[in-house]
Amino acid sequence: MLLLLAATAHAGFLGGVAFVPPGVGALSLADSEGFSGTLASEWDGWLTPPLTAHAGWAGPRMALLADFGVMESISESAAAEVHTFNVGGVRLGGDWRGYLWPRTPGKVNAWGTAGIFGVIPNAAETDTGWTSAEQDEADKDSAARRAQVGGLGALAGVGAEYLLADAEGKPAVAIGARWVLRGFGGLDVEESQTDFSMRLYSEAALLLEFTR
Numbered sequence: 001m002l003l004l005l006a007a008t009a010h011a012g013f014l015g016g017v018a019f020v021p022p023g024v025g026a027l028s029l030a031d032s033e034g035f036s037g038t039l040a041s042e043w044d045g046w047l048t049p050p051l052t053a054h055a056g057w058a059g060p061r062m063a064l065l066a067d068f069g070v071m072e073s074i075s076e077s078a079a080a081e082v083h084t085f086n087v088g089g090v091r092l093g094g095d096w097r098g099y100l101w102p103r104t105p106g107k108v109n110a111w112g113t114a115g116i117f118g119v120i121p122n123a124a125e126t127d128t129g130w131t132s133a134e135q136d137e138a139d140k141d142s143a144a145r146r147a148q149v150g151g152l153g154a155l156a157g158v159g160a161e162y163l164l165a166d167a168e169g170k171p172a173v174a175i176g177a178r179w180v181l182r183g184f185g186g187l188d189v190e191e192s193q194t195d196f197s198m199r200l201y202s203e204a205a206l207l208l209e210f211t212r
Contacts, residue, residue, distance in 0.1 A: 012171075014063055015055035016209030018178065022050050036148045039073050040089040042119055042184050043199075046071040047091040054095070058211060063097040067117070081129030086122070087142075089149045093117030097159070103211075105165030105172075113180065114156045121149035151186030161207065174209040 022045075035044050042048060047069040056065035072088030095115035103109055123145040125138045157180030166172040185198030 011057035011059040011063075012212050013055070014058035014065065014174075014209060014211045015053070016174070016207055017051055017053050018205040018207050019051050020203055020205045038087050038123070038145050038148050040071045040087055040119075040121070040149045042091075042151060042153070044071075047089060047119065056095075058097070058103065060102040061099045063095075063099070063111075065095045065097070065115075067091075067093040067095075072122075081127055083125075083127040083129075085125045087145050087149070088122055090120045091117065092120070095155070103163055103171060105163045105169065108160060108162050110158065110160045112156075112158055113178070114154075116152070116154050117184075118152045119150050121146040123149070147186065151184055153182060153184035155180045155182045157181055159207070161209070163211075171211045174207070174211060176207040176209070177205065178207055179204045 035041075038044065039046055052067060052069070054065045054067040056063060058064075069091035070088070072086065074084075074086040074088075076082065076084045093115060094117070095113055097111045097113045100110045100112075101107070123142040125142055126135065127138070130138065157178060159176055159178035161174040161176030163171050164173040164175070179202065181200070181202050183198060183200045185196060
């Protein structure tokens, strides 16, 4: 903890984007019916599109970064009764980087990284014309959708950057790449049993970052 405080005491802003080409993975998910059907899970492509953003603080040898994603689908119909349906998720992540050498413009640097991320789900369905039994059944379906969306994950990997300076010689732009191994899992808790599912996969990304 003291090392983190010391690193951030002399830190500056670091933010950028990561580009991960979708490849044939999305097609294979579709063919194997791997999408959740909610549009809001880790695998459906809205919370983790090919281009994602991150921001945080970087010192000479360490960086702390955060990323954020949100997806919400809402529909409402009104006739004799009012029917409302929504499902979505908020994705929060935090990464640590440890640079092999002090970050110096005009040089290539390598770094290791580790992080955690999770998806906070929400889902609800109501209808003013439903009986209590019908609403209870809809609540169970909503709980199942939340179980499909929510989960926790972790990552670890390596990366490299080339740091460019501005006209004053200060660090300004970093061009790099990253390779990580990700794992993401969730629980589906029911009355008779609890199901756990997990996916482990590697990911490579191109990075464009700005620092000051």
